[in-house]
Amino acid sequence: MTELLSGILNFDKRSISRSISLIENDLHKGLSLLEKIYPYTGKAYTIGITGPPGAGKSTITNSLATLLAKNKYKIGIIAVDPTSPFTGGALLGDRIRMTELSSLENIYIRSMATRGSLGGLSKSVYEASLIIDAAGADFIIVETVGVGQSELDIAETADTTVVVLVPESGDSVQAMKAGLMEIADIFILNKSDREGADAFVTTLKNIISLKPKSEHNWDTPIIKTIATKDIGIDKLTDEIFHHSKYLQESGILEKKRKTHIKRKVCELVAEKLRVYFWDEDKLRYLDSKLEDLLLRKDNPYHLVETLLEIFRNKTHIP
Amino acid sequence: MTELLSGILNFDKRSISRSISLIENDLHKGLSLLEKIYPYTGKAYTIGITGPPGAGKSTITNSLATLLAKNKYKIGIIAVDPTSPFTGGALLGDRIRMTELSSLENIYIRSMATRGSLGGLSKSVYEASLIIDAAGADFIIVETVGVGQSELDIAETADTTVVVLVPESGDSVQAMKAGLMEIADIFILNKSDREGADAFVTTLKNIISLKPKSEHNWDTPIIKTIATKDIGIDKLTDEIFHHSKYLQESGILEKKRKTHIKRKVCELVAEKLRVYFWDEDKLRYLDSKLEDLLLRKDNPYHLVETLLEIFRNKTHIP
Numbered sequence: 001m002t003e004l005l006s007g008i009l010n011f012d013k014r015s016i017s018r019s020i021s022l023i024e025n026d027l028h029k030g031l032s033l034l035e036k037i038y039p040y041t042g043k044a045y046t047i048g049i050t051g052p053p054g055a056g057k058s059t060i061t062n063s064l065a066t067l068l069a070k071n072k073y074k075i076g077i078i079a080v081d082p083t084s085p086f087t088g089g090a091l092l093g094d095r096i097r098m099t100e101l102s103s104l105e106n107i108y109i110r111s112m113a114t115r116g117s118l119g120g121l122s123k124s125v126y127e128a129s130l131i132i133d134a135a136g137a138d139f140i141i142v143e144t145v146g147v148g149q150s151e152l153d154i155a156e157t158a159d160t161t162v163v164v165l166v167p168e169s170g171d172s173v174q175a176m177k178a179g180l181m182e183i184a185d186i187f188i189l190n191k192s193d194r195e196g197a198d199a200f201v202t203t204l205k206n207i208i209s210l211k212p213k214s215e216h217n218w219d220t221p222i223i224k225t226i227a228t229k230d231i232g233i234d235k236l237t238d239e240i241f242h243h244s245k246y247l248q249e250s251g252i253l254e255k256k257r258k259t260h261i262k263r264k265v266c267e268l269v270a271e272k273l274r275v276y277f278w279d280e281d282k283l284r285y286l287d288s289k290l291e292d293l294l295l296r297k298d299n300p301y302h303l304v305e306t307l308l309e310i311f312r313n314k315t316h317i318p
Numbered sequence: 319m320t321e322l323l324s325g326i327l328n329f330d331k332r333s334i335s336r337s338i339s340l341i342e343n344d345l346h347k348g349l350s351l352l353e354k355i356y357p358y359t360g361k362a363y364t365i366g367i368t369g370p371p372g373a374g375k376s377t378i379t380n381s382l383a384t385l386l387a388k389n390k391y392k393i394g395i396i397a398v399d400p401t402s403p404f405t406g407g408a409l410l411g412d413r414i415r416m417t418e419l420s421s422l423e424n425i426y427i428r429s430m431a432t433r434g435s436l437g438g439l440s441k442s443v444y445e446a447s448l449i450i451d452a453a454g455a456d457f458i459i460v461e462t463v464g465v466g467q468s469e470l471d472i473a474e475t476a477d478t479t480v481v482v483l484v485p486e487s488g489d490s491v492q493a494m495k496a497g498l499m500e501i502a503d504i505f506i507l508n509k510s511d512r513e514g515a516d517a518f519v520t521t522l523k524n525i526i527s528l529k530p531k532s533e534h535n536w537d538t539p540i541i542k543t544i545a546t547k548d549i550g551i552d553k554l555t556d557e558i559f560h561h562s563k564y565l566q567e568s569g570i571l572e573k574k575r576k577t578h579i580k581r582k583v584c585e586l587v588a589e590k591l592r593v594y595f596w597d598e599d600k601l602r603y604l605d606s607k608l609e610d611l612l613l614r615k616d617n618p619y620h621l622v623e624t625l626l627e628i629f630r631n632k633t634h635i636p
Contacts, residue, residue, distance in 0.1 A: 031619050038617035258608045261618060265604060265611075266596075268622045273591045276626075278584075286583060290576045293583075299356035300579060301349050304586045308594070 005036055011074060011135045013108050020110055023127045034127060037134035044076070044133040045244055048158030049143045050183070055164040056190040059227035060236070061143045062101055067233055068139055069107050076132035077101075077109045078125055080144040108132060125157065126264055155183035156260055159253060160243045162236070164188045165204075167196040184220055186239050192224035192232070218246055282307055323354055329392060329453045331426050338428055341445045352445060355452035362394070362451040363562055366476030367461045368501070373482040374508040377545035378554070379461045380419055385551050386457055387425050394450030395419075395427045396443055398462040398472075426450060443475065444582055473501035474578055477571060478561045480554070482506045483522075485514040502538055504557050510542035510550070536564055600625055 007015025023030035047064075049057050058079070065075045102109040110132075112124055129140050144154050155161045163184040187204055189197060201222055208220050221239050225232030247253035286307065292298040325333025341348035365382075367375050376397070383393045420427040428450075430442055447458050462472050473479045481502040505522055507515060519540055526538050539557050543550030565571035604625065610616040 035617050035619050038619075039614045042612070042614055254612065257612055261611050262604065262608055265618050265621055265625075266592075268618060269595060269625060270588060270592060272622060272626055273595060274584075274588060277587060277591060286580065290580055293579050294360070294572065294575055296357045296360055299353050300583050300586060301353050301356075303583055304590060307583075307587060308590055 004033065008037060008131060008135050009040060011106070011108070011137075013102075016076075016108055016131055016135050017110065019131045020124075020128045023131070024112070024124050027127070030127070034130060037131060040134040041130050042133065044129070044137045044140045045160075046129060046140045046142060046158045047240060048154040048161040049141060049164060050154050050161065051164030051188075052166075052169060055166050055169065056225075056227045057143050057164050060162075060164055060188060060190060060225065060233070061141050063227055063230050063233040064236060065101060065107055065141060066104075067237055069104055072106075073138040074106045074136055075108070076129070076135070076137040076140040077107065078128055078132070078140065078142045079109065079111045080113075080125065080142065108135070108137070125153075129157075156263065159247060159256065160185045160240055162186045162188055162240075164190050165200070166191045167194045167200045169200070185218065185243050186236070187220060187222040188225050188232070188236065189222060190225045190227050193226055197224065217250070218243065277311060282310060285310070322351065326355060326449060326453050327358060329424070329426070329455075331420075334426055334449055334453050335428065337449045338430075338442075338446045341449070342430070342442050345445070348445070352448060355449060358452035359448050360451065362447070362455045362458045363478075364447060364458045364460060364476045365558060366472040366479040367459060367482060368472050368479065369482030369506075370484075370487060373484045373487065374543075374545045375461050375482050378480075378482055378506060378508060378543065378551070379459050381545055381548050381551040382554060383419060383425055383457075383459060384422075385555055387422055390424075391456040392424045392454055393426070394447070394453070394455040394458040395425065396446055396450070396458065396460045397427065397429045398431075398443060398460065426453070426455065443471075447475075474581065477565060477574065478503045478558055480504045480506060480558075482508050483518070484509045485512045485518045487518070503536065503561050504554070505538060505540045506543050506550070506554065507540060508543045508545050511544055515542065535568075536561065595629060600628060603628070 004015050004019055008019055019030070019033060022033065049061050049064075051057050061077060061079070065077055068075050099109075101107055110128060112128065125142060129142070132140050142154055142158060161183050163186070165187065167189065187208075189201060189204070191197075201224070204222050208222075223232050223235050223239060225236065227233070244253075247256070286303075289298060289303055293300060293303065322333050322337055326337055337348070337351060340351065367379055367382075369375050379395060379397070383395055386393050417427075419425055428446060430446065443460060447460070450458050460472055460476060479501050481504070483505065485507065505526075507519060507522070509515075519542070522540050526540075541550055541553050541557060543554065545551070562571075565574070604621075607616060607621055611618060611621065
């Protein structure tokens with residue numbers, strides 16, 4: 001454990017990987033490690049990169065990481081690949097390029113799956129960020145396909161959320177309005193040499209202009225990029241620094257991080273309560289009542305009350 | 319309440335709508351209604367229709383419902399519209415057509431949003447199905463955009479899950495393999511007059527052939543449809559009846575429904591425990607410790623243990 005800890009603190013990639021695997025496989029076993037590394041965390045700045053499949057998120061992530069690494073920053077990348085049927089995940093080519101990137105000394109890359117663990121995305125991603133943070137990363141880039149719940153999770157986790165779109169995304173922009181406004185700190189229009197790019201920027205600007213100014217004073221920028229040619233990535237870096245400065249000076253960063261950690265504590269409590277509640281007796285009782293539920297001799301709402309009654313009474317008996 | 323109940327039992331659409339709204343707004347207030355209607359439920363057969371945006375799910379749902387309604391069946395449709403940024407939701411035209419459909423006496427349509435309520439999709443959808451079930455619907459069609467978690471939820475909720483694809487979906491089919499196999503009881507290739515349809519069917523067949531035969535004996539059919547012209551919908555209806563018969567005779571339907579209701583009870587317990595745990599004292603304590611967490615004077619894992627300790631001790635004092 002001490003070896004793992006000192007490895008992490010020295011940005012040793014094998015130690016980081018082993019620690020993340022430890023936690024992914026069994027959070028409970030990794031708890032003492034997490035408690036040990038926690039004091040070393042809090043220095044990394046987290047950038048969330050999200051958007052629809054095929055928008056070029058991986059390419060953007062790679063270019064951004066390369067540019068930051070050239071400027072002597074240490075970078076951690078967490079690429080969240082959903083194994084879900086319709087999201088597709090990153091193309092093989094992107095992942096190969098990522099592997100090349102990971103040969104750079106100050107870039108650490110980790111690919112994580114969403115599916116399988118209950119509500120697993122945000123949980124493992126958070127713990128993985130803590131480890132990479134403790135390792136001394138200046139920036140942690142979390143890349144995730146923006147579908148369903150995951151882009152909301154990422155927006156709550158990241159300090160700066162970058163939403164990557166392409167001119168073809170224009171069709172559905174009307175339907176996106178509310179959601180986009182809520183999560184995007186920076187918009188990227190990637191593949192901006194394609195037809196319809198300018199019209200799309202106009203549409204986006206109109207949507208941004210609808211944002212109530214009262215809340216805060218950040219003007220969501222729209223950056224045109226052609227990630228495959230590295231065009232626009234310097235502008236993106238500038239805007240991330242700009243946003244980071246804005247968050248810090250306005251006090252919003254602290255508020256954001258407090259909200260995030262509060263949510264994490266509530267999640268951890270819920271998981272503990274689940275394990276605490278569902279002892280063998282209650283699980284057996286539930287199983288014995290399923291037949292009654294199907295036959296409509298009992299109803300789930302009444303059964304839940306009964307289970308809670310058992311729980312309350314038991315906890316009164318030392 | 320009695321009025322609402324008798325309205326529901328008479329398939330009175332206003333009563334159904336009012337009851338669903340009641341539960342959506344405040345599950346707690348709707349509990350006694352749910353307990354009252356539960357004995358009348360269990361007769362409806364649930365069909366989940368899912369697939370990527372733009373595949374034509376709404377059109378399929380409309381045609382299927384119309385065909386079933388012509389055959390004197392009572393139908394409930396729950397259209398789950400994500401307000402999430404990238405999923406888009408159904409096009410306006412589809413919803414207008416749905417409104418026309420709802421003028422039919424034996425079709426009830428309800429649109430529900432995914433976002434906003436924590437894990438709200440499956441919860442409200444389940445309660446809405448119960449109400450529609452009690453109202454006497456023979457079939458409940460739950461239509462949801464298949465992205466992220468929602469299509470997994472739907473596969474666990476529905477008796478028969480129909481996955482709608484289009485020839486253009488072919489590109490990502492390799493990435494989808496595992497997930498698709500897991501959830502699809504019936505595949506639809508919609509817009510099957512488009513280029514690439516036959517090649518896509520071949521690809522799908524190959525994927526289906528990889529399915530381990532040991533598990534069960536259902537051969538996942540692939541149905542070619544052109545939903546806008548009502549082509550293939552009769553075949554779909556046949557296959558749904560076919561699958562329903564298979565599930566009943568094999569005993570899988572009962573197992574599926576038991577698993578589903580067990581999961582619902584666990585969800586309800588988790589929600590109750592959350593409310594039970596987070597009393598004012600503990601919430602205040604958590605808030606008072608957030609600063610320490612940010613300053614790394616305490617860590618979230620230790621804080622969780624402290625909170626649980628408070629919880630355990632309190633429950634010992636009557």
